[in-house]
Amino acid sequence: MTVTEHILDELSWRGLIAQSTDLDALRRDLDAGPLTTYVGFDPTAPSLHAGNLVPLLMLTRLQRAGHRPIVLAGGATGMIGDPRDQGERSLNSLDVVAEWADRIRGQLERFVDFDDSPTGAVVVNNLEWTGGLSVLEFLRDVGKHFSLNVMLSRETVRRRLEADGMSFTEFSYLLLQSHDYLQLFRKYGCTLQMGGSDQWGNIIGGVELVRRIDSASVHALTAPLVTDAEGRKFGKSTGGGNVWLDPELTSPYAWYQYFVNVGDADVIRYLRLFTFLPREEIDALEKDTADRPHLRAAQKRLAAEFTTLVHGQHATDQVVAASGALFGRGELGDLDASTLDAAMAEVPTGAARLADKPTVVDLLVSSGLADSRGAARRAVNEGGAYVNNQRIADEEWSPAAGDLLHGRWLVVRRGKRSTAGVEIRP
């Protein structure tokens, strides 16, 4: 794949540019040779989530375009907490932050390439230069360059002051992140910081700090915050929680399913944001979606590409096969044993013994499809419970030996798309 298009033009058509400092100046610097750019990720959870991938993939894109990415794990900033509208964060303990920072660092490393070339990636943790900084040093060297007037007029700060107020700790977050940019500029000649548009203020803080202290002009570029067509924040799964990169938190199957279910109104935009597919291919998928929406070609492509990107080709093959088996038109009984076993390996499963005469309710609970027996019973009465694709309307229904697929599995489903397995032992 030859890239003839300028990286800024690509970012632009993909919808990845929300705000920026002087784009012409940035273009000139990009053209002048490998530029060093960074994005930071704070350890606010044990894993990155899908939404984090927008800025992270921007680093990957920049690297592919011949530039050098720095991924930063916010071991220091994560101890302080970026102010948000919902109110003051509660601080996490130091070992929790350190552990999360490590895990996130491991995830970050998978999206950029490390080699000895000028475009080889660098991974840093801002605790490296912040941990040993003394308060006096910090207040004199960094704090002195920040105008309280400007800080107080920032959107988030204003809103917070009108609502619940804000601690000095969170208020100073801006200084830390700005300081990071200065450090990376000095250590690595980093002249571009990217991030989600909610980071604009923090990034600009760094741009100004570098200008004031080192009299250098560096760039800022943000990507729009990803929302769905309803304006809801992206990455909330239908189960309400986040869609996590960590396969322990969100299985590859669940990840794939999440993206297969993306609405028509969002899927093309997501393809641009989250995949490396070239423009022509995305245009073709857009046409497919318009002409033959029921085939969901764009959704399937998005899900497959994105699963491969995060979990690898092998995982994608497995979850595609499992999805095909479980959502296919055919009878579940027609699946051969190895296909069924493979599918069952991808979905949540439970176990039961035939001798215990488990009812549908038991099956729904043990497979994890229902949180309580009451919820399971409700599902059955609402007509939303299926065993082996057969709707079960009777709470007391119990499987017979002949219902077992290949002598050991029952495929339990709640609603249209929540599928799980129960392994039945004698």
Next chain:
RNA sequence: GGCGGGUUGCCCGAGCGGUCAAAGGGAGCAGACUGUAAAUCUGUCGCGCAAGCUACGCAGGUUCGAACCCUGCACCCGCCA
């Protein structure tokens, strides 16, 4: 430190001695319609088959009876010449 306000179910938020498992909204779940989509409409939404149990920051107390009253504690917020 002083004075005042607050802490309710996943979230927001009402309740201010009984009829409160707790209004309303959002989210979630299910059904219908579909395309494993969206929108819409309907139902549902602490645990338990039930009796009942557990719940309104934590711990005690008053009362026949407390989310609602009292005491102490914790945390949050506002104001302080």
